[in-house]
Amino acid sequence: MSAAMAAVSPAADTLLNVERLTMRFGGLIAINDVSFVAKRRQITGIIGPNGAGKTTLFNCITGFYKPTVGRLTLHGDAGHTYLLEQMDGFRIGQKARVARTFQNIRLFTGMSVLENLMVAQHNKLMLASGYTVLGLFGWPSFRRAERDARDKAVHWLEKTRLIGVADQPAGSLPYGDQRRLEIARAMCTDPIMLCLDEPAAGLNPRESADLNSLLLSIRDEFGIGLLLIEHDMSVVMGISDHIVVLDYGRKIAEGTPLDIRNDPAVIRAYLGEDGQE
Ligand SMILES: Nc1ncnc2c1ncn2[C@@H]1O[C@H](COP(=O)(O)OP(=O)(O)OP(=O)(O)O)[C@@H](O)[C@H]1O
Numbered sequence: 001m002s003a004a005m006a007a008v009s010p011a012a013d014t015l016l017n018v019e020r021l022t023m024r025f026g027g028l029i030a031i032n033d034v035s036f037v038a039k040r041r042q043i044t045g046i047i048g049p050n051g052a053g054k055t056t057l058f059n060c061i062t063g064f065y066k067p068t069v070g071r072l073t074l075h076g077d078a079g080h081t082y083l084l085e086q087m088d089g090f091r092i093g094q095k096a097r098v099a100r101t102f103q104n105i106r107l108f109t110g111m112s113v114l115e116n117l118m119v120a121q122h123n124k125l126m127l128a129s130g131y132t133v134l135g136l137f138g139w140p141s142f143r144r145a146e147r148d149a150r151d152k153a154v155h156w157l158e159k160t161r162l163i164g165v166a167d168q169p170a171g172s173l174p175y176g177d178q179r180r181l182e183i184a185r186a187m188c189t190d191p192i193m194l195c196l197d198e199p200a201a202g203l204n205p206r207e208s209a210d211l212n213s214l215l216l217s218i219r220d221e222f223g224i225g226l227l228l229i230e231h232d233m234s235v236v237m238g239i240s241d242h243i244v245v246l247d248y249g250r251k252i253a254e255g256t257p258l259d260i261r262n263d264p265a266v267i268r269a270y271l272g273e274d275g276q277e
Contacts (some may be wrong), residue, residue, distance in 0.1 A: 013039045013040050013041070013042075014037050014038075014039060014040075014075055015038050015039055015040045015042075015074065015075055015192070015193055015225040016037070016038040016061070016072065016073070016074050016075075016193060016225065016227070017037050017071070017072075017073040017075070018034060018035055018036050018037070018038075018057075018061075018070070018071075018072055019035050019070055019071040019072075019073070020033050020034075020035055020069065020070045020071070021033070021034045021035070021057070021060060021067055021069070021070035021071075021072065022034075022067065022068050022069040022070055023053070023056050023057075023060055023065060023067050023068050023249075024068045029249050030053045030056040030249050031053045031056050031057055031060065031067075031246075031249050032053075032248070032249040032250045033069075033070075033250070034053075034057070034070075034246065034249070034250065034251045035251070036244045036251060036254055038193070038225050038227055038242075039225060039241070039242070040223065040224075040225050041219060041220075041223050041224075041225065042219070042225055042226075042241040042242060043215060043216075043219055043225075043226045043228055043239050043240045043241050043242075044225065044226070044227050044228065044240065044241065044242050044243070044244065045228050045229075045230060045236040045237075045240030045242070045243040045244070045257075046058075046227060046228065046229045046243075046244050046246065047229075047230065047231075047236055047243060047244075047245050047246070047260075048245055048246035048247050048252075048269065049247060049269055049270060051248075052246040052247050052248065052249065053246050053248075053249040054197075054229045054246060055103065055197060055229065056249075057246070058100060058195050058197055058227070058229060060072065060084075060085070061084060061092075061098065061195060061227070062089055062092055062093075062098055062100050062195060063084065063087055063088050063089030063090075063091075063092040063093075064089055066085065067085050070085065071083065071085060072084040072085045074096045074098065074192075074193065076096060076097065076192055077192060082095065082096040084096060084098070093189065096192075097189070097190060097191050097192040097193070098191060098192070098193045098194075098195065099186035099187070099189050099191035099193070099194050099195070100186065100194070100195040100196070100197065101179075101182040101183060101186055101194075101195070101196050101197060101199060102182070102197055103197045103198045103201065103229075105175075105178050105179065105182055106182070107170040107171070107178060107181060107182060107185070108170060109169065109170050109171025110169060110170075110171060111169065111170060112166065112167050112168060112169060112170065113157065113162055113165055113166050113167070113168055113169075113170050113173065113181055114150075114153055114154075114157065114166040114167065116170050116181060116185055117152075117153035117156060117157065117181075117184060117185055117188050118149055118150070118153055120185045120186075120188040120189055121149040121152065121153070121188055121189070149188075152188055153184075153188060154166075156184035156185075156187050156188055157184060159184070159214070159217075160180040160181065160183065160184045160214065161180070162177060162180060162181055162184065165177065175202050175203070176202075176203050176204070176207035176210075179199055179200075179201075179202075179203065179207075179211070180210075180211070180214065182199075183196070183199065183214065183215075183218075187218065187222075191224060192224055192225070193224060193225045193226070193227065194218065194224055194225075194226050194227070195226075195227045195229075196215070196226060196227070196228050196229065196230075197229045198229055198230055198231060199211055199215075199228070199230065199235075200230055200231075200232040200235045201231070201232075203232075205234070208232055208234055208235055209234075211235060212234075212235055212238050212239050215228070215239055216239055228240065236257075237257040237260075237261065238257075240257055241256075242254065242255070242256065243255065243256070243257055243259075243260045245260060245263070245265075245266050245269065247265075247269040252265045252266065252269055253265050253266050
């Protein structure tokens with residue numbers, strides 16, 4: 001068992017346990033003693049005004065930043081438990097199977113839509129190719145792995161309604177399609193937890209509604225947990241099972257969308273002290 005795997009028994013439905021997380025940048029405390037649990041088969045919304053610490057939280061979970069203090073425990077499959085704050089970003093993706101999308105879309109714009117999804121499965125294919133040798137000789141196990149990767153890519157292209165543009169350069173797609181392609185690419189890595197940073201940014205109301213359906217179907221069909229940073233309240237209130245609210249790096253509330261909508265501290269954080277804007 002590696003140093004980053006702990007032998008604690010998880011509550012059955014706990015996927016990620018964030019305990020007393022703090023992230024400082026010099027004198028600035030971007031995340032201040034934040035704790036919450038994200039559950040399996042649930043969408044956990046993370047909301048808060050600009051600068052509240054939402055992206056910093058994602059960057060700690062996905063290994064971009066090492067938290068100053070705190071523990072991030074991911075309860076994976078088969079009883080494996082990963083202490084994410086001790087792992088680098090690559091292993092968080094590969095071993096703990098945490099995938100993410102970014103606020104600013106990061107696709108390989110010159111590659112085709114299908115190629116973007118094949119590249120996402122590069123590590124699995126490299127392993128199957130015996131780091132090139134078996135691939136060069138067209139070994140059956142490599143050919144099978146390649147076929148499986150293509151099938152998975154096609155599955156996600158169908159699910160995200162991008163199959164008709166599979167051969168087009170990713171950079172030529174309309175914005176809403178690029179956002180769905182990012183989600184398809186993340187799902188091709190077989191995550192157990194998917195972190196989405198403002199997936200509805202720049203979408204029109206119809207595209208936002210489509211996104212809601214896609215995220216709900218990912219939760220329901222694949223049983224994974226989703227962490228969702230989002231400013232679009234029609235998305236976050238419409239599909240979250242649980243919402244955590246940050247303000248100036250602190251957790252100021254958590255609960256169901258209904259709880260959050262009526263929480264005085266949340267209303268104050270969004271509208272200012274007087275509750276007027
Ligand atoms: N690498 C960094 N170095 C210094 N300060 C940082 C760094 N990353 C974030 N911050 C600061 O931490 C605070 C929280 O930023 P963060 O981007 O996490 O907020 P956010 O809630 O995601 O905001 P938004 O909704 O605008 O994206 C901000 O004051 C930001 O300037």
